[in-house]
Amino acid sequence: MSEREAYEVVPKGEDFSRWFDEVIFKSEILDERYPVKGMYVWLPYGYELMENIMSIMERLLRQTGHKRVYFPSIVPESVLSREFRFIKGFQDSVFWITKLGRQDAPEKLALRPTSEAIMYEVLSRWISSYRDLPIRIYQIAPIYRYETKATRPMLRVREVAFFKEGHTFHATYEEAVEQVNLEVWIYKSFYDELLVPYIVVKTLPWDTFPGALYNYDIVTIMPDGKALELGSAINFGDLFARTYDLTYMDEDGQRKNVNTTSFGISERSLAAVIAIHGDDRGLRLPPKIAPIQIVIVPIPTKDYEERIMEYSREVKSTLERSFRVHLDESEERPGYKFYKWEMKGVPIRIEIGRNELERREVTVFRRDKMEREAIPIDKLNERISEILKDIERVLSEQAWSYFRERIFHARNMEELIESVKTKVVSFAWCGKEECGHEVEEKGGYGLLGYEEDALKGKGEKCIVCGDEARHRCWIGRSY
Amino acid sequence: MSEREAYEVVPKGEDFSRWFDEVIFKSEILDERYPVKGMYVWLPYGYELMENIMSIMERLLRQTGHKRVYFPSIVPESVLSREFRFIKGFQDSVFWITKLGRQDAPEKLALRPTSEAIMYEVLSRWISSYRDLPIRIYQIAPIYRYETKATRPMLRVREVAFFKEGHTFHATYEEAVEQVNLEVWIYKSFYDELLVPYIVVKTLPWDTFPGALYNYDIVTIMPDGKALELGSAINFGDLFARTYDLTYMDEDGQRKNVNTTSFGISERSLAAVIAIHGDDRGLRLPPKIAPIQIVIVPIPTKDYEERIMEYSREVKSTLERSFRVHLDESEERPGYKFYKWEMKGVPIRIEIGRNELERREVTVFRRDKMEREAIPIDKLNERISEILKDIERVLSEQAWSYFRERIFHARNMEELIESVKTKVVSFAWCGKEECGHEVEEKGGYGLLGYEEDALKGKGEKCIVCGDEARHRCWIGRSY
Incomplete structure (x- = not known):
């Protein structure tokens, strides 16, 4: 094998999917040959890279008053099943422990698919008065989901090795709203440091995280023009609190429900960095996170x-x-x-x-x-x-222009139907649910979310009904 | 409740076991009230403390050329069962995943009880030539053992939340021996920084880690006079390599077996810090690891x-x-x-x-x-x-004198039988297996290990047969 061949990969523009797999293996980030599908070995270079990425997140979390904790990986079925009232979808993807040594487990135990259930169960003992609030905690630890769709390293995995999940607890709804805005700020700062372009959208009411009042998604676009969700900030209001009896005694002597939020990111952050900055010779790492500068x-x-x-x-x-x-x-x-x-x-x-x-x-x-x-x-x-500063500038500029090439504002349904085949597409929306559904149906994909009031007073008309549009709504193929 | 009462604990000398539980809860290290026995929630203060402890270990590991990796938590039965040839004992303590969502798993999956099996499986693909060696990797990640003995926070747990396991791969047996000595040096440096006293013993041949040629244990003594194993450094020679076909092509063109070692510590390090330095008012933290100095x-x-x-x-x-x-x-x-x-x-x-x-x-x-x-x-x-320097000196001196009060060198069997009730006891040993077994039988406890040649030429006689003693051997109650 010649020197060139050892590090040769398929051109990114020719077959992005294969390019991605070849690059993460040849750059020694992951070893994909693990005997459980959807699980991967993180090699020293990849591990260090993820540590550098996570340390940016940790700095932002500490600056904003979040404290690191660790909750066990195993959750009893009885605790998790309370969550299932909301999160029906998770049931099909839980890894269940039923045997302990040679014995049957007295109760089925789940590997955490996410930690809401167990944290709420425990937090109900930490919170008794308004003085105990707010509480802002996070952990960085794996979660487990038996994904039945095709698995992809970092993008769709069964063991999310670097899951950062934040959970916060507040006295009032208004505080929870402020917190979710703070979470969006944290994400934006984080992806700015990674030089990864994004849009922030509010999810459609019919597409919101189960059990949530609303959530924001941070979305980037991969080289193949498909949208990739990079993080969520979720306002649960007091819905989860009601399920887990999460109450506190307020200053006025009244017992009230706690308001909660959660927000999470994963190794998808690194997937975005690789996919967006990489070229036909492999990775191009932002200096801040490069293990070797x-x-x-x-x-x-x-x-x-x-x-x-x-x-x-x-x-x-x-x-x-x-x-x-x-x-x-x-x-x-x-x-x-x-x-x-x-x-x-x-x-x-x-x-x-x-x-x-x-x-x-x-x-x-x-x-x-x-x-x-x-x-x-x-x-x-x-x-x-x-x-190094100039490299940051160049990578960021290239990434954003690359990003802009992959988005398109459709003025009418024909444009939308055509452009959504290759791009992530925005359109003017009045806000009515039926108009949203019609775009999904005709466009052939789900809506990614919308930017509230982004078009307010701009005179644009809803792409469906022609009423005045307030929101910029997004549609596209997605991971 | 008065101010004093909120932070009152039972005196350490009166009931160490209760003192320990009360202190870790009142100092906000752990929340023990987790609904799965033997698993605990790490609170922000405890988490930060463990992070400071682990960062000392990481510094030592990096200095000595070890690289951090991450292997998935889940191991297929077929891979793990090859290890079971050696490690029969683990079989009874494995958490088994048998259901994926609503489906039965095609093959039983284990939560890793330790990572030898899966690492060897994967490493067999990383190693082909002598040029690939040595490899020194480690991870810090939970392991899972369904302990059937009484669980105790940090001491006997079912989810070891902070397991640092190192695994190394070498061309020759001599290199593996050198590596194990390096591992002992790392542990000694580590516990010196934590101001925790210890002895280093070689385990008895009939008590060695299954599948190992020999191992060293780092042992400290808890306030109740019981020995606590704080870390192991294990030389597997080429025994594990044979099971996993871990071979390499040497310079001389011969295919040879890889020699391997492993070494691990856990949150027991913190248990020792708490137990040894703490007093009737709670923790006394060494300045180096105190989250707040x-x-x-x-x-x-x-x-x-x-x-x-x-x-x-x-x-x-x-x-x-x-x-x-x-x-x-x-x-x-x-x-x-x-x-x-x-x-x-x-x-x-x-x-x-x-x-x-x-x-x-x-x-x-x-x-x-x-x-x-x-x-x-x-x-x-x-x-x-x-x-702060003087506090380090005082804590270290107090800990070592405390340690010396709890050890005793028995000159004859009567002294041994009496002193082993409250202390960790050493005795002169000729090295013959039957003499070792006789001490175990009469003393009523297992041997902890021995210091090779510590008594060589000193003229002491074996406590059992009266032949010349070479080794200082240790016996005691243990955790």
Whole structure:
């Protein structure tokens, strides 16, 4: 196998789905060959990448007063079944434990499909007075769903390995509304840092998370033009609280229902990063989350090997206080290393050969633009900082223009029916349910959600009935 | 309830077991009231504490070249059952998934009781040549064992929430031996940082981890004089590799078996910290792992409330660059706050009232010695650094002297039989199996392990046969 072939993948534009699978395997993020379908092994490089992504989320959560907890993975059927009044859909996808060693379990036990049920059960003992509220907790831990649709790494899995679920508890409905707005802010900040473009939509009443009053979804668009839900912020009002007897004594001496919200993200965040920024040579990682920001590749020349290696180490120690640097001292040939680190998406490669040694400079290669420049060693730190910032700018701009190419505002039903085949499409909507349903029927896909009052006063007419439109509503194929 | 009563616990010396349960609940580490026996909810304070503990372990693991990975929680029976050739004992404690939604699972699926089986299965595809070795990986993720003995929080649980398991893969037996020694070094460094005393013993051949050639155990002693195993470092040689066809092509063109090791710790580390350092007022946390190192408690005096609060904030901002500081602005009375933060084991409390305000000093209270001193604000950072170091020294010294009080070197069988009732006892051993068994029989407990050659050339005689002793062997009651 030639150096190029080892890291060759199908072009992204030719077969996105295969490209995605090949890239996550060749860049050593996941090993897909696990003997349970829909479950994957996270390799060191992929794990570190997810840790960097999750640490951004954790910083945002801590800043906004959320505390990390851990609840067990196992939930008794009796507790979970109270939730089933709302969440009928989950029943078909629960992993059930029925045997303990050689014995039958006295009661069926579920692997958590999500943690509302068990948290509410326990929280009902934590909350007695208005003084105990608000409570904002989250955990990062796997959840389990026996997905019956075709599984896909990171996108549709049976063990969601990196599930961040936040749950909050409030005295009043108004506070819960504010909290959900805060959750949307957290998501927007998070995806801004990942340089992932998105729209935020409110789901349609007939499509809302079961048991919820309303929820917002963060939606991005994959290279194949299909919408991908990246996170939800859900206002349950006091619906769940009623099921779990979650009440508190208010200042006025009245016993009242607690208002609750929840919000979650998963490794789909990384799937979006890979899919949106990646190219035909593999990953292109945003510098903030790249496990390695700079890789140094020495180019040995006869008789200069040792001096080039020494100089490479000097360059490494110059950089490692400010950046995550790796010096590739392995015995592979430079060409092989180039392809490897391009595949792994390292934002900057530094090449050091005899010329660089003699001039006390380095050649800096940018993964985003595949461009080189020479930099003297005494200007290196400063210039690298600038380049990393510029890589962020470029990746973000490319991603947003890529995103805009995949959305379309349809002015009439014909345009909608045509454009929805390849894009995510918005249209003007009056807000009436029957008009929404008609678009779903004619468009052939479900509505993704709508932006409330986005068209208010703009004079646009509902694409169906021609009444005045208030909302921008979205439709598209989706994951 | 008075302020004192809210944070009162049974004296540690009177009923250690009840003290332990009361302290972990009142200090808000765990909520034990989870509806599945042997599983617990980790509260924010407890979670943060475990995170601080695990980050020490992670630092040591990274320094020594171990990489973090994640393997799914679910293992098919066919994979696990190959391990059962060795690990018969696990069979009775496996949580088995037999139903997926409403359907029967085509094959029984286990929640991992440990990850050897599944890792070996997968690693057999990662390893083909000597160039792929060594591999050193670890994960921090729950494991599940249906313990049939009485469960105890952190000590005997059915969901080990913080299981750190390391697995390594080597070309030669000698490298595996070196690795196991490195693992012991990691554990010793780790427990030194936690200020937890220990002995390191090699387990007896008839007591070794199933499928292992030998293993070392790190053992501490709890306040009730019972031994607690805190970690294991296991050399499997090529035994596991043979079961899982884990082979590699060596430089000499020969196909050879891989040599493997594994090592694990759990939340028992925290149990030891709590049990060994705690006192009748609750936790006493080593500064390195304390979620809060300094709590500031304002003591309001009439007409000075606002100025005292302002000064408290100034003190906080003076300290927070170097330390983890919390200013308790809640409306509780100072006495209540004192008891609360003592229970939660915060190493230093700063009290600020009118006197302190007027003299621009603070009163510093040390949790370890329950002693106060006045410190001027401009000397504060420097002095706090010294005090935190001294707290470490005091906790460590107290713990080691406490430990030494609970061990005893028995010179003859009568001393052994008597002392083993309350202590962990060592004795001189020749190394013959029958002598070991006789001590177990007469002593009434299993041997904990032995220190190889610790008595070599010292002229001590085997406590049973009177032959020359080489090993110091240990016996005691244990958890």
